[in-house]
């Protein structure tokens with residue numbers, strides 16, 4: 001194997017909230033990035049108080065501090081891809097957009113931008129203010145290389161209730177009309193598919209269905225965060241959007257297969273399923 005000593009890995013930033021339970025948000029993103037072999041950087045947008053049962057508190061970071069984190073890293077360390085997660089409110093979205101514009105992050109800049117439009121936790125706890133939906137649609141989506149909504153987010157963003165594959169296709173088209181270069185409508189919540197989970201990628205011309213197995217588990221906390229982070233990591237490595245999404249799908253299937261129970265509620269998926277357990281090896 002070739003030595004990687006001193007070789008700088010691709011650099012990826014997550015702009016997202018923290019989860020004190022360690023399953024979602026920044027904690028998930030950084031582990032996914034580590035598993036995907038990139039250097040993860042962070043702009044924290046909000047601190048959430050939560051465990052496996054739900055979110056009991058949210059403390060947002062001042063918008064100018066969110067913007068400063070992005071600019072500080074982009075102008076020194078440099079970034080090969082960026083993903084957004086929980087953005088909390090429209091003031092933070094506006095600050096993120098302005099900072100991204102200043103340093104060339106976004107579909108029209110140098111650095112690809114994956115937007116995971118996080119709106120609520122899997123318990124239904126709100127992670128995005130109602131007033132922020134407009135800012136998401138009109139400011140962030142037109143700058144996105146890819147958006148990755150689940151079906152709950154599709155309903156909130158464009159009012160389409162996706163109950164079958166035809167509606168999933170329709171939602172992808174409507175979301176594409178809001179300006180992102182690519183749309184991934186994730187099918188995890190589509191109950192029509194009883195033993196598969198089909199994500200749908202659309203670039204304005206071509207639809208690609210990405211089927212995967214469906215696992216009978218409630219331990220899927222953080223799955224969307226891990227997926228978007230794996231996609232951003234692939235883009236940072238120079239993969240095309242379809243290649244990065246296909247690789248990330250493979251990654252997330254294994255992360256869900258290896259999900260584990262934690263606390264009395266929903267456990268997390270396992271972002272580090274691919275990491276070699278060196279600590280179990282004999283000490284030399």
Ligand code: PXL
Pocket residue numbers: 016017018019024025026048050085086118120121122127221222223224225
């Ligand atoms: O999985 C979406 C998500 C993103 N970011 C934070 C979260 C959650 C879900 O709970 O808490 C901080």
